[in-house]
Amino acid sequence: MTDLRLEIAAHLERARARTALLTDTVDEDDLTRQHSPLMSPLVWDLAHVGNQEELWLVRDVGGRDPVRQDIDELYDAFKHARSDRPALPLLNPVEARAYTAQVRDKVLDVLDRVRFDRGQRLVDGGFAFGMIVQHEQQHDETMLATHQLRTGPAVLTAPAPPSPRARVTGEVLIEQGRFTMGTDTEPWALDNERPAHPVDVPAFWIDAAPITNGQYLAFMDAGGYDDPRWWSERGRQHRQKANLTAPLHWIRDRDGWLYNRFGRVEPVNPDEPVVHVCFYEAEAYAAWAGKRLPTEAEWEKAARWDPATGRSRRYPWGDDPPGPRHANLGQRHLSPAPAGAYPDGASPQGVHQLIGDVWEWTSSGFHGYPGFSAFPYREYSEVFFGGDYRVLRGGSFGTDAAACRGTFRNWDHPIRRQIFSGFRCARDA
Structure with missing residues (x-):
């Protein structure tokens, strides 16, 4: 149990250090201002991660008295829309x-004293602590997206991602057959990742790498945004309403396209995965290319299925946790890495960069798996089932390894572009 306590403490410390980086690099005005109606003020996210930590770890797991019960409603994400949060009497x-x-401080005291073998699902394997680690890291990625939306001089720095180490082009054939989707064994997996269940998937081709800026520019240069043949009816309506002409944060220059990345304007790198495109843009590109977006089951089979053993692995490269040689995760860099930068993270069939770089849109709506059971509360997943949500997979350069694995499911409305979203294509075999 000592090793588990040390592991949890390290995860908590890493998440808090990242939260501090994202909030300490800007002044008080930037912290309290709303940079987009799609996003909360950074100071709301800061106090919200503390409030969730108090609710679950101090009060529920630790059985301690509340620290600030009077602010619970202010930081309840279901009580107030993001656009309304700046008007609330928030903590400064x-x-x-x-x-x-x-x-x-109270959480670390609870961690020192809690028994992980008391037969309660909330604490078995340190689940509640893992849930809070993932929650803070998810808000850190949200705050990173807010940084991308803010105006003013650049405040975040990071080294450039690695250069390509392999030439990655074309498609990979994933053979027909059954595989195990979801998990019953991942200790910190969230309820929507469970339970493990068999899925029969027909043979399909999937792109060996995410669609790059260069490939997406070819779609744009071919008049893809203006050609109704490539757009679904809802996609066409949204394209016209939102006046979509290029990925978010791209700037037209007389010599080409520039990208405003965290306050720095630079030429679009043709070898990087395209990012900040909505589902409808991804869908239109796929149609133009004579393909489609992969289903969620296809994506997970490409990411986890090992044809040599027939088992589903935790990650494309195996069961070992992600390291710097495997994937672009954890805000180590402030952009996607060029295609071919992580050959050690490829799947056995040769599908690259399924984890990290960009969240990948799939064609699937967000629903529970067969036998789904909400835990520890309905508001994490179940209330979002149905509707127009589309599932995204794989994580981005802003996703922490603790909140990313082969079974992890993200979801958002198909019009969203402020997230670090890209895609790859698939087609029937």
Whole structure:
């Protein structure tokens, strides 16, 4: 149990260090301002991660008295829309930092004393702590997206991602057959990843790498945005309403296209996966290319199925946790890496960069798996089932390894582009 406590403490510390980086690099005005109606003020996210930590770890797991019960409603994500949050009587930056620090002190005391073998699902394997680690890292990625939307001088720095080490082009054939989707064994897997269940998937081809800026530019140069043949009816309506002409944050220059990335304007790199495109843009590109978006089951089979053993692995490369040689995760870099940068992270069949770089749109709606059971609360997943949500897979350069695995499911509305979203294509065999 000592090793588990140390592992949890390290995860908590890493998440908090990233939260501090994202909030300490801007001034108080930037922290309290709403940079987009799609996003909360950064100071709301800061106090919200502390409030969730208090609710689950201090009160539920630890059985301790509340720290600030009076602010629970302010930081309940279901009580107030993001666009309304700046008008709330939020904690100011000094108060928010003091609150999260006070909560963390109590959480570490709970961690020292909790028994992980008491037969309660909430604490078995450290689940509640893992849930909170993932929650904070997810909000860190959201705050990173807010940084991308803010105006003003650049405040974040990171080294460039690695250069390509392999030439990756074309498609990979994934053979017909049954594989195990989802998980019953991943200790920190969330309820929508469970239970493991067999799925029969017909043979299909899938792109060996995500669609790059260069490939997407070919679609744009061919008049793809203006040609109704490639757009679904809903996609066409949204394209016209939102006046879509290029990925978000691209700037037309007389010599080509530039990209405003975290306050730095630079030429679009043709070898990087395209990012900040919505589902409808991805769908239109796929139609133009004579293909389609993969289903969620196809994506997971490409990412997890090992044809040599017939088993589903945790990651494309195996069961070992992601390392720097496997994938572009954890905000180590501030952009996707060029195609072919992570050959050690490829699947046995040769599908590259399924984990990290960009969230990949799939054609699937968001639903529970057969036998789904909400845990520990309905509001994490179940209330989002149905509707127009589309599932995204694989994580981005802003996703932490703790919140990304072969079974992890993300979802969003098909019009969203502020997230670090890209795609790859598939087609029937």
